[in-house]
Amino acid sequence: MRGFLASSIGVTCAAALALPLTLPSSGARAETPAVQSQAGRSAESVAGSTQSLPLAPLGSDRSPGGGASGEQGLLQREVRPFSLVGVVWDDPDDELNGSVQVRTRATGTDNWSAWQAVETHNHEHAADPDAEERASGRVRGSTAPLWVGDSDGVEIRVRGEAEKRHGGEAARDRAIAGAPAGQALPEGLRVELVDPGAEPAPLAARPQGAQTAALTTESAAVLPALSRQETEADLAAARGPESAGKAKPYVGPRPRIITRKGWGANEKLREKKFAYTKTVKAAFVHHSASGNNYSCSQAGSVLRSIYRYHVKSSGWRDFGYNFAVDKCGNIYEGRAGGVAKPVLGAHTLGFNTNSTGIAVIGSYGSSNPPAAAVNAIARLTAWKLGLYGANPRGSTYLKSGGGNLYKKGRNVRLHVISGHRDGFATECPGIRLYKKLSKARSTSARLQGR
Template sequence: MRGFLASSIGVTCAAALALPLTLPSSGARAATPAAPATGTAAEAVPGSTQSLPLTPFGSDRSLGSAAAREQGLAQRDVRPFSLVGVVWDNPEAELHGTVQVRTRATGTTTWSGWQDVETHNHEHAADPDTPERGTGTVRGSTAPLWVGDSDGVEIRVRAEADADAEAGAGAGVEVGADAYANRAATEGPLPKGLRLELVDPGEEPPPQGGQAEAPRATAMTVESAATSAVNADLAPLGAAAIPELTKQQTEDDLIAVRGGLEAVGKARPYVGPRPRIITRKGWGADEKLREKDFAYTKTVKAAFVHHSASGNNYRCSQAGSVLRSIYRYHVKSSGWRDFGYNFAVDRCGNIYEGRAGGVAKPVLGAHTLGFNANSMGIAVLGTYSSSTPPKAAVNAVARLTAWKLGLYGANPRGTTYLKSGGGNLYKKGENVRLRVISGHRDGFATECPGSRLYKKLGKARSTSARFQGR
């Protein structure tokens, strides 16, 4: 069935499993549909995480980690990994300083040069006072950095020389020197509990055949079946990809779900053609990592564009491995309930399903601190502060937003209002006017999505509106 998932706007999903007749209210969680096991063979749990505590360096050794201004690890052999990041105990604390790593390619004696890790990642998180934020498992974290297949690592973390004069600007931290001094008195120059996370993405999933072909039943677990079931109006259960539709097909399906052309005022809806979307099954997500339930918000009024800040040293054929690594880092290292973004886009323009719950539904993400409700987050894989994003990636953002925003009646060239959940630009409860397609920095003081990608959002807006027929 090529419909766009009828349950996303309040009717029964024509799937093999029973789904809710209406969407949960903002912030609510829907229990994962009960799914029968589709086979007796369980999926192997892919990947692993090594977590190594950092220690003081040089003259700081006698001070202990709480007072040290420089921490790290000397060169060492480790089990194979492909992605690195640093986490710490308090998610409200910021790491004012630099993080640099060197890695050794697996099976060689070749070490990379020092690579910078983006330290300001706290703005990608669940909103304050939400169940996901209040689990007690959430940690502060850097952005993840993709380094490729490696088996050796060295890291150094240095506090800024003038860190004591900096203001804490994170969620729940009052801006000002006094506020930072209070935080520094308990945290020290660097946050407490610094740990190096080394993530192995695991093996690639087996080939699935055609873009919407369902895998063998024995490859499905209960968790995988439940994740796939919420997309069952778009592709067969267990499909590796949701096929694209023409604009006419997409419009016809939307009109049918809304009760016919008479019900929509005799005017065809502004919606872009549905793009091909690689499912979580397609990129090999381990569904046992995430929390069992799905979380939804009310609608989708805006899209926030991000870059993953994970570096550009990946091939498009490796995008699944990058996604599995970031997913594991978000859940196992940072303590989030699932992958943070609703969608991801690689440099070749491939679109991927992100957080579980259904690509056509208003799934509550953890992408833009303060503005996760009634929005969606799209991460372009890579770092675009000084590198120009490929045209294919920008076009994919336009195609995706034309479709998804069109399902909810949003104009990509327009503006909308979102209520702030709290952050460093807007106080909690403030009604903020934002572009329907915004950059992360529009809702939070951050460099994300990188200045080069941010400059391309105007093009994405106009192209998205054109795809909608505006």
């Protein structure tokens, strides 16, 4: 099993990461290396890999050109080892109206899983319509990724059906236009099988009292927790002499954060440049919809898989969310650019500007989120929002970049800590997690000293 070692790596220091500075905005198909055994992987496989396999018509749709509707998929097939699965298609503006089900075989066994559902609607987790990232020409439509654990066999079926989320209106429009109701599957369907690769080598803990002035997210596997007093002192130092005499900031203590280096992000995958927004006025809470069948020791593998799926399969510039939280309450750096800075993410279509995105790893539509995860949201937002003067109990206004709830350009009043569904018609972050946001808000505000 690929164990996650970073959570046990100690980094002891008293200095903070450089705190927020407003920086100017910056503005392929998957690999298929040779077949390798699980015991003797190549150096390329250590960094992870993706198998991208086209889907074909199933059942009555096997006739030429008959795959636009009905059912497409892949019959049972042995493949190279993978741990996460998703489906992508050519046009990111198309929706997959239907269902996706997958079953997998555990590596080295004859044990096939039961059929598992893959969340079909994922385009709302994306860059805003006019963002440079969206206009790159590399972005594809995609389902949510599903974590299935070490597997070497797959079978998948995608069934089209009439408009799923927006009721009969779209179906009526198709009927008026004379289009068959079943033509719901987008073109270019492919299944993506992601191998997260091996864990990063353990990093030596920084010795007590070591010089920490150069500590950054690139040089440390873990940013240690700071006390509230240390956090306030670092914030004052970052703001300079002009902050002297000003009122004490409402900022929560910085929580312990496992950096990209700590969870083993391959920095060669993402775009080199960073993109920033002006400030952070709100935090959007998500669930990854990747399922709950992971242990906290596997969280790094799950993150590396989602990261590869976002970049190599979906065509995004980097990991979509700014932060991630696992079921044990561990907090992880997401999109690169600096945990204290206003990094522009691709998490809430229409509201990525001046916000930060936090994904709880798992699916929380019918499962309750662990208390540790809800508490981690509170601790993270108390610090991150506090850096920018935002009150977790309050509300704010964000200008919509376009979406299915609010037209582009509309100023929308939102909770400072919102669920994804507050800005877009989606089930995310799952009703069970959404109902816990009130508690997260009150705890976050208390940690800020409000």
